[in-house]
Amino acid sequence: MKETQSQDDLRSEARIARGALHLLRKDLVEDAFVFRPMLPLDDPGVPGWRQRLPKRVRRYVRWAPHIVVTLAAVLNLLLGLSATVGHDGSFSYGLVRSPFSVVFCLIVAAPVVLTLFRPIGAFWVSFAGFVLAMLDAAIGHYDATWPMVSLPTHVVVMTLVVLRTRPRLALEMWVVTLVAGGLLATATGGFGYPELISLAVPSAFMLTAAAAVRAWREERRHVVETQTVTAEERSRRTLLEERATIARELHDVVAHHMSVIAIQAEAAPYRVEHTPPELATSFATIRENAVAALTELRRILGVVRSEDPDAFAENDPEAPQPSLDRLDGLLESVRGAGLTVEAVITGAARPLPQGVELSAYRIVQEALSNTLRHAPGAEAKVEISYVLGGIGLRIVNGKPSRLATPSPGAGHGVLGMRERVQMLGGEMTADHTEDGGFEVAAFLPVSAAGEAQS
Numbered sequence: 001m002k003e004t005q006s007q008d009d010l011r012s013e014a015r016i017a018r019g020a021l022h023l024l025r026k027d028l029v030e031d032a033f034v035f036r037p038m039l040p041l042d043d044p045g046v047p048g049w050r051q052r053l054p055k056r057v058r059r060y061v062r063w064a065p066h067i068v069v070t071l072a073a074v075l076n077l078l079l080g081l082s083a084t085v086g087h088d089g090s091f092s093y094g095l096v097r098s099p100f101s102v103v104f105c106l107i108v109a110a111p112v113v114l115t116l117f118r119p120i121g122a123f124w125v126s127f128a129g130f131v132l133a134m135l136d137a138a139i140g141h142y143d144a145t146w147p148m149v150s151l152p153t154h155v156v157v158m159t160l161v162v163l164r165t166r167p168r169l170a171l172e173m174w175v176v177t178l179v180a181g182g183l184l185a186t187a188t189g190g191f192g193y194p195e196l197i198s199l200a201v202p203s204a205f206m207l208t209a210a211a212a213v214r215a216w217r218e219e220r221r222h223v224v225e226t227q228t229v230t231a232e233e234r235s236r237r238t239l240l241e242e243r244a245t246i247a248r249e250l251h252d253v254v255a256h257h258m259s260v261i262a263i264q265a266e267a268a269p270y271r272v273e274h275t276p277p278e279l280a281t282s283f284a285t286i287r288e289n290a291v292a293a294l295t296e297l298r299r300i301l302g303v304v305r306s307e308d309p310d311a312f313a314e315n316d317p318e319a320p321q322p323s324l325d326r327l328d329g330l331l332e333s334v335r336g337a338g339l340t341v342e343a344v345i346t347g348a349a350r351p352l353p354q355g356v357e358l359s360a361y362r363i364v365q366e367a368l369s370n371t372l373r374h375a376p377g378a379e380a381k382v383e384i385s386y387v388l389g390g391i392g393l394r395i396v397n398g399k400p401s402r403l404a405t406p407s408p409g410a411g412h413g414v415l416g417m418r419e420r421v422q423m424l425g426g427e428m429t430a431d432h433t434e435d436g437g438f439e440v441a442a443f444l445p446v447s448a449a450g451e452a453q454s
Contacts, residue, residue: 024172033121038065038164066116069160073112076153077105104132108153115160123173126150126157130177134184151196155203159210166218167211174207235415242416246423249358262290323357324349324384327364331382334368340379341368347386356444359420360384360393366413367395367440377401378437390426390445399436417442 040062107129114122133150154177162170181196265287269275322330331341352360364382371380378398385392414430421428421442428442 023168024176027166027169027172028120028123028176031120032124033118035117036119036164038116041065069116070113072156073109076112076149077109079149104129104136105149107132108150111157112153112160115157115164119161119164122157123161126154127177127180130154131180131184134181151199155199155206158203159206162207162210163214165214167215170207170211174204177203239415239419242419245416246420249362258290258294262287262294265290322361323354324352324360325357326361327382327384330361330365330368334372334380337372339368339372341382342380343382343384345384345386349386352391352446356391356424356446359424360391360444362420363393363417363440363442364395366417370413370438371395371397375400375438376403389447390443393442393444394439395441396433396439397437414440 041064107125111122111126111129114125129150158170158173158177161173178196178200185196265283268283269280272279327343331343334341351357364384368380368382371378375397378400380395380397383392383394383396385394417430417440418428421444424444426442426444428440430438430440433439
């Protein structure tokens with residue numbers, strides 16, 4: 001039994017090792033040099049302080065990370081070319097004497113810039129510079145400059161790679177670097193051990209901090225994306241609900257007219273003595289078509305009402321849809337809720353098509369509801385203009401006198417108003433006013449034929 005358990009443990013450890021190697025190969029080997037450019041600071045997660053900068057300055061601040069990384073690479077290159085570190089840790093500056101030094105400094109400095117375009121590839125190039133420094137020590141040309149330059153730069157490159165990719169690369173790159181450095185130091189008789197050990201703990205702290213920052217940024221981006229999707233879904237749901245409301249209301253309007261057509265067509269032959277058979281047949285056909293259309297209308301649009309059984313919980317479901325004749329009642333209702341509102345009607349009031357009257361009433365109702373919700377203490381004014389070819393609406397409120405209570409789903413009432421205006425082929429604007437208030441203006445067109453039918 002003990003042997004069987006021991007074998008199972010070995011197999012489990014082997015599977016874990018294979019999984020770790022597969023993950024390491026997937027993260028650090030596959031597509032290591034794929035082009036992954038770092039975009040400028042334009043994502044939604046950017047802090048708001050950039051918005052307070054002048055527009056011309058803001059254009060350059062977008063590239064601040066790229067500029068900082070490039071300057072760091074240039075400074076690293078200049079330091080490697082000019083500085084010489086002795087075995088006692090002393091620094092001296094002078095001209096480069098060997099082509100190998102130039103090549104080495106380029107190999108060490110280039111990965112810093114390369115992290116902006118190919119982060120995983122930058123790690124391997126920096127790793128190559130780190131190996132060269134260790135090998136230089138192994139073949140007897142030991143110069144403390146190379147480890148002092150390559151090791152800190154390699155840590156910086158790994159930190160930038162973690163910030164650009166994913167948090168788990170911090171552990172993977174740290175283990176690869178230390179294992180390779182330990183093997184090289186052992187193979188060369190201990191050269192490089194002090195430098196390797198002195199940077200092991202600080203590099204672990206730096207990579208851990210970078211991984212934490214990267215994880216925080218990913219979580220923040222995920223939250224922003226989730227909030228964006230939620231807002232879009234809420235807007236879409238509000239729009240669908242408003243369309244369903246319009247469908248219910250149009251069902252009542254059209255059903256009423258179709259019922260009147262059917263009744264008049266049925267009664268028309270009895271109003272004329274000796275009705276010609278052709279005329280009676282025509283009236284009968286009109287009635288049959290009206291009844292058939294009414295049946296189809298109730299079958300298609302009636303289901304919309306049945307899907308929302310609470311839509312008319314507070315009202316009589318058989319009551320007629322409101323029109324501008326009931327505007328006074330609406331104004332008294334909002335006045336009772338604490339809103340000071342004034343109504344001004346210009347032009348000769350006339351009956352309009354029922355769909356236009358209903359949409360105009362709903363727009364005024366929604367605009368006043370928004371005023372109550374978002375501008376407490378403000379005064380409102382409703383202007384209705386009967387003009388040639390349609391009706392104009394303007395609902396404007398002043399600046400609120402106190403802060404509004406947060407309201408879930410705020411701002412989606414404007415979508416419903418726009419949907420109604422677009423359905424009728426009209427135009428609408430909704431925006432803040434200069435004094436801190438809000439204005440909704442709409443024009444609903446009415447054709448001459450539509451007015452004649454109303």
